[in-house]
Each structure stands twice: as C-alpha cells, then as structure tokens.
Amino acid sequence: MNQYVSDLDKGKALHFLFIKAESKTPGGLLARPVLTSYYKSEQFRKRPFDPYNVLTSPNAAILCPDSFQSMYTQMLCGLIMRHEVLRVGAVFASGLLRAIRFLQLNWDQLVHDIQTGTLNPKVTDPSIRECMSKILKPDPELATFIKTECSGENWERIIVRIWPNTKYLDVIVTGAMAQYIPTLDYYSGGLPKPCTMYASSECFFGLNLKPMSEPSDVSYTILPNMGYFEFLPHDDDSPVTLSRDSPPRLLDLADVELGKFYELIITTYSGLCRYRVGDILQVTGFHNSDPEFRFVRRKNVLLSIDSDKTDEAELQKAIENASELLKEFNTSVVEYTSFADTKSIPGHYVIYWELFMKDSSHSPTSEVLNKCCLAMEESLNSVYRQGRVADNSIGPLEIRVVKNGTFEELMDYAISRGASINQYKVPRCVNFAPIMELLDSRVVSSHFSPAAPHWTPERRI
Ligand code: AMP
Numbered sequence: 460m461n462q463y464v465s466d467l468d469k470g471k472a473l474h475f476l477f478i479k480a481e482s483k484t485p486g487g488l489l490a491r492p493v494l495t496s497y498y499k500s501e502q503f504r505k506r507p508f509d510p511y512n513v514l515t516s517p518n519a520a521i522l523c524p525d526s527f528q529s530m531y532t533q534m535l536c537g538l539i540m541r542h543e544v545l546r547v548g549a550v551f552a553s554g555l556l557r558a559i560r561f562l563q564l565n566w567d568q569l570v571h572d573i574q575t576g577t578l579n580p581k582v583t584d585p586s587i588r589e590c591m592s593k594i595l596k597p598d599p600e601l602a603t604f605i606k607t608e609c610s611g612e613n614w615e616r617i618i619v620r621i622w623p624n625t626k627y628l629d630v631i632v633t634g635a636m637a638q639y640i641p642t643l644d645y646y647s648g649g650l651p652k653p654c655t656m657y658a659s660s661e662c663f664f665g666l667n668l669k670p671m672s673e674p675s676d677v678s679y680t681i682l683p684n685m686g687y688f689e690f691l692p693h694d695d696d697s698p699v700t701l702s703r704d705s706p707p708r709l710l711d712l713a714d715v716e717l718g719k720f721y722e723l724i725i726t727t728y729s730g731l732c733r734y735r736v737g738d739i740l741q742v743t744g745f746h747n748s749d750p751e752f753r754f755v756r757r758k759n760v761l762l763s764i765d766s767d768k769t770d771e772a773e774l775q776k777a778i779e780n781a782s783e784l785l786k787e788f789n790t791s792v793v794e795y796t797s798f799a800d801t802k803s804i805p806g807h808y809v810i811y812w813e814l815f816m817k818d819s820s821h822s823p824t825s826e827v828l829n830k831c832c833l834a835m836e837e838s839l840n841s842v843y844r845q846g847r848v849a850d851n852s853i854g855p856l857e858i859r860v861v862k863n864g865t866f867e868e869l870m871d872y873a874i875s876r877g878a879s880i881n882q883y884k885v886p887r888c889v890n891f892a893p894i895m896e897l898l899d900s901r902v903v904s905s906h907f908s909p910a911a912p913h914w915t916p917e918r919r920i
Contacts, residue, residue, distance in 0.1 A: 460655065461511055463671050464626050468510035470545035473537040473622065474629060475558045476514075476521045477529055480849060480916030482841075492766075493660040494550065498522060515540045517594070519586040526850050528582045530561050532591065535569055535578075537622070538605055539594060544622040548629025552639035552652075553765045553806070555630050557852055559617065559646055560804035566609035574602035616648040627651040632674045634754045635763040638801050638890075640674060657754060659736060662686040662727045668746060678743040678751040681712060686728065688712045690721035693739050709733075715742050715750050722758065737768075761888040762799045764806040765852035767843040771887050777838035778810070781831040788827070789817040794866035797888045798895065800857070805846075807854035810835065811889075811898050813866050825906060832856045832908035844914035855908035865901040872897060 461467045478498050481491040497503050498521050506512075514521075520532035537544060549555040562569070568579050576597035578588060608620050619625055625647070632640050632652045643652060653670035656663070657679035663686075665679035672678075681688055689709040709724060723736045737759070740752035762769040774797060782792045794813045800806055810832075816822050823831075836847060836856050846853035870883055872894065889895060 460653065460670060463653070467545055467626070470543045470624060471513045471515045471540060472629065473515045473533075473540075473544045473547045475530065475533050475549040475554055476516060477526060477554075477850070478522060478524060480524065480845065482916065493658070515544060517587070517590045519584065519590045523584045523587055525584065528584050528587060530558065531565065531569075531579060531582055532587050534558060534562055534565070535572060535591070536594060538569060538573065538601070539598070541601075541622050542624060545624055545626050546629045547618055547622055547625050547647075550631065551765065552630045552632045552636040552643055553801075553852060555628065556639055556642055556646075556804050557765075559614075562609065562617075563614065566605060570602045570606045570609070573598050573605065615645055618647040619650065625650060627653055629653070629655075631656075633657075633677050634756060635760070637674060638799070642801070642804075657752075661729075661731055661734060661736065662725050664688075664723070664725075665752070668751075678753050680746045680749055680751045683712055683749060687726040689724040689726070689733065690715050690740075691724055691735075693720040693722045712750060713748065717742050717744070720755065721752075762797055762808055764799055764801065764808070765846050765850070767840070767846050767853060769808070769839060769843060773838075773840060774810075774887060777835040780838040781834040784827055784831050784834055785814070785823050788821055788823040790823050791815050794885055796866075796869075796886055796898070798890060799888075803854065805852050805854045808856045810856065810858050811865075811902075812858055812860050813863060814860060815863075825904065828858055828860065828904070828906040829909045832858050832906055833910055833912060836908050836912035839912070841914060844912045848911045848914040849916070855911075857908075858906045859898070859902045860904045860906070861898060861901040862903055865898065868897060868901070869894065 476494070476498060478495040479492050481489055481495065484490050504518055504522075515536045516533040517536065520529050520536065523529040523532070547555065549558060572579055572595065574597065576595050578591050578595060582588065582591075605621070608617065618628070628643060628647055628650050630636070630643070630652060631654050632643065633654050640652070651671055652674060654667055654674065654677045655670050656667065657665045663682060665681040667677055668680050689711060691707060691709055710721070715721060718741070720739060720741050723738045723740055725734050725736060726732050727734070737757055739755040739758055741755050742750050743753045744751045757763070757768060759770040760768045761771050761774055778792060778795055785791060791814070792812050793815045796811050798809045798811070800809045832855065836844065843853065847855075866885060869885070873883055874880055889898070
C-alpha cells in the first residue's frame with residue numbers, strides 16, 4: 460500500500476481486530492478461523508516494530524475473547540489517538556460498520572472515560588485494565604470534541620470528522636461485502652476502499668496488485684506458492700457434480716482462459732486435497748503469466764451478513780422446523796423468500812412468509828410467530844448463531860408475513876419482465892428494488908426473534 464499512499468509510516472492504523480471462540484473436531488483437533496490463530500500466535504503477539512503497521516489497538520484488547528470489552532477498548536484507543544490514525548478498517552466492511560454502530564451506542568460512556576481518565580467498569584479483563592492504565596489520562600478537550608460530534612443527529616462523514624487524517628478505509632468490499640459500499644461512503648465521505656487481499660482460513664489465495672482500483676474493478680492475482688490451485692470450469696446452466704466415476708477435468712493455474720468462470724479448488728500444505736472452496740472466480744487478465752481473477756460470488760450462498768453463509772438447503776430446513784410451530788393453528792407456509800437487510804447495523808435476515816390458515820378464527824398469535832423466528836435461528840448453522848450470540852454481528856431474524864396472493868403477484872411481475880411461466884421458480888432470496896417494494900407493500904405483520912439462539916463455544920463441529 461505504501462507504493463500508492465504516502466507517509467503510511469508516519470502514523471497508526473485503527474483496525475478493529477477480534478478473535479473468535481475455538482471448537483474441537485470430533486477427532487480432537489482444534490478448529491478456529493485463521494485470524495484467531497494468527498492473533499494468538501507469537502508471530503503476532505511478539506511482532507517486531509514495523510512503522511507501516513502500528514496499530515492503535517493493544518494486543519490485550521485484540522486477544523480478549525469478550526467482544527464487547529474488546530471493541531470498547533479498541534474504540535477508546537482509536538479515539539484517544541485520533542490524530543495519529545491514518546487508516547481505519549476491519550477485515551470485512553461489515554466489521555467496520557459494526558464499530559461505527561458501537562460508537563453510536565456507547566459514545567457517552569467512552570466520553571466519560573476520556574473526561575475522567577477512568578475505564579468503564581464493564582471492562583473487567585485484567586490485561587486490558589493494566590495496559591489501559593498506561594494509555595488513559597483525563598482529556599476534557601477531547602471528551603468535549605467527541606461529545607459534540609457524536610451527540611448530533613448527523614453522522615455523515617463521521618469517520619473523517621473524528622479521524623481527520625484517515626487516508627483510506629482498510630476493508631474488503633468485494634463479493635458479499637459490496638452491499639455495504641454505500642453506507643461506508645456515507646460514513647467516510649467516499650474515502651478510497653482498497654481491497655488488498657483474497658484469502659481464507661484454509662489457504663491464502665491472492666493479492667490485489669492495483670489496490671486503488673474501484674471495488675467493481677478489483678482483481679486478485681493468485682500467489683502460486685500458497686498451495687496447489689486448480690480450476691473447475693463453471694457454468695450456471697450446467698453445473699458440474701464431482702464423482703469418482705467420471706471426474707471432471709480440472710485446469711491448472713497456467714491453463715485458465717481470459718473471461719471464463721471457474722470454481723476454485725485447492726490442495727494445501729496442511730493437508731486439504733482438492734478441496735472445493737466454494738468461490739466462483741472470473742479470469743480478468745494476467746500478471747506476467749499469472750492469472751488475475753475477479754471474485755464473482757460464493758456458490759450456493761443465499762444470505763450473508765458477516766462471516767455467516769446460509770445456503771438454500773439450510774434456509775429450507777429452518778423454514779420447515781419453524782413451521783412445525785404453526786401446525787396446531789392449522790397453518791402452513793405456502794411460499795417464502797428472504798433478504799439480507801443491511802440497512803440497520805448489525806444487519807439481519809428478513810424472511811417473507813405467505814401463510815395459509817385453514818381456520819382464520821384460530822390464527823397463530825404474534826407470540827407464536829416471534830417464536831418461529833427463534834426456531835429458524837436455532838436451525839441455522841453455528842457460524843450464524845455465533846454471530847448472533849458472541850459477536851453481535853447479526854441482528855435478530857425477522858419474519859414479515861405478507862398478504863395472501865403476494866407470491867402470485869411476484870410471479871406475474873417476473874413474467875411481465877420476460878420469465879417463462881413453465882420455468883418460473885420463486886426466488887429464495889431477493890434484492891431487486893421493485894420486488895422488495897412489492898413485498899414490503901404487502902406486509903401485514905412483522906415479527907422478531909425474542910431471544911438469542913443457543914450457541915456455545917465448546918460445541919463440537
Ligand atoms: P473464511 O472461511 O471465513 O476464512 O472466509 C473465506 C471466504 O471469504 C473466501 O472463500 C471468500 O468466499 C470470502 N473472501 C475472502 N476474501 C475475499 C475478498 N477479497 N473478496 C470477496 N470475498 C472474499
């Protein structure tokens with residue numbers, strides 16, 4: 460990045476970094492996301508001083524497993540060092556927006572701490588308290604400034620108002636994260652959003668060699684030494700199924716063709732063999748002879764707010780489980796679709812339901828429909844539930860009950876735009892504005908999950 464942005468060694472990065480809970484595989488192996496491994500490693504904890512990578516967040520805050528205490532401390536340090544901050548970020552765009560939301564909810568307590576030089580008693584982690592005792596001093600002038608900025612209604616450009624020397628946002632905004640770009644632009648006054656890397660817990664994939672390009676033009680160049688990369692030609696109309704009897708032809712990195720779509724397959728040093736990552740990529744060019752790829756999308760992911768990825772089968776199962784609660788009311792779900800609502804922070808899943816009630820005098824109560832929301836959440840995977848319970852990165856699931864006949868109208872609309880009646884399928888996820896408007900104008904009631912679903916870090920995966 461220092462080839463594109465000057466003086467990055469003259470200040471710090473306010474980077475919201477978190478660890479996640481670990482679990483064990485049935486065979487007893489430790490399982491955790493790659494960044495948790497990295498932050499807990501000696502390479503990170505005892506890293507040598509690098510003027511280009513000085514963080515405002517102390518290690519104690521990053522390594523605190525309690526997401527509130529960790530976020531609170533990282534935000535407090537960012538505010539205290541506001542003039543030194545040159546870039547603001549998180550791994551994904553959703554994480555940065557969560558930090559802004561956190562500031563909206565907690566600025567008065569943060570102001571109090573800065574005013575008095577004392578740390579919020581809710582932060583109990585001893586190593587955080589010890590390191591903050593060296594950083595936190597009463598600063599009434601800063602406290603007044605933060606209060607003035609945060610108490611107003613208008614949060615437009617809040618990032619550059621509080622951190623005026625910010626040169627860019629350090630977040631990934633490609634793939635599912637593109638949905639957050641307008642909100643990031645609103646809070647940052649349109650600061651550049653370079654996407655530097657494309658990676659996963661299983662393997663590091665590539666770098667963006669033109670980091671200042673617009674999010675829609677971002678391509679990643681594969682680092683060929685990070686694993687063995689193979690490519691399964693991808694065509695939405697004729698999906699390939701892998702079987703032992705007729706293995707499809709995989710292409711090597713050197714053999715992919717410009718403009719074509721592929722599913723990424725990796726063989727890693729740690730032992731994954733021909734593992735399907737689940738990402739669809741398109742070749743956009745070459746760096747020397749190394750292909751560059753645009754991240755197109757995750758395969759089969761319908762809904763995603765943060766690191767959660769919910770596919771059609773999981774959503775279907777969740778709907779089935781929740782509709783069990785409707786049986787005693789002689790009611791069933793005739794149609795459904797879904798939407799990842801990221802207008803509020805944290806974002807949440809919205810499920811549109813059209814119900815069929817055999818006996819309208821005995822219809823499901825609002826309380827039962829709230830319980831259906833929770834039943835759906837209980838059925839979703841552990842990454843979703845962890846986001847709800849431990850990370851607070853996902854808000855309570857919402858069911859919007861729509862008027863009878865709404866899904867027929869949806870079909871009429873699709874047909875009016877050229878869909879074939881024979882082949883029309885109800886979209887299980889929607890994000891096209893006119894369709895959303897149609898659905899929202901037919902909502903008769905809306906219900907939210909009344910509690911957090913069950914999730915424990917010890918849960919075996
Ligand atoms: P995880 O399994 O949590 O390590 O996440 C890895 C997945 O996140 C990848 O397989 C991609 O689907 C997604 N991802 C990682 N980096 C990027 C990126 N730069 N742009 C879009 N999606 C990304």
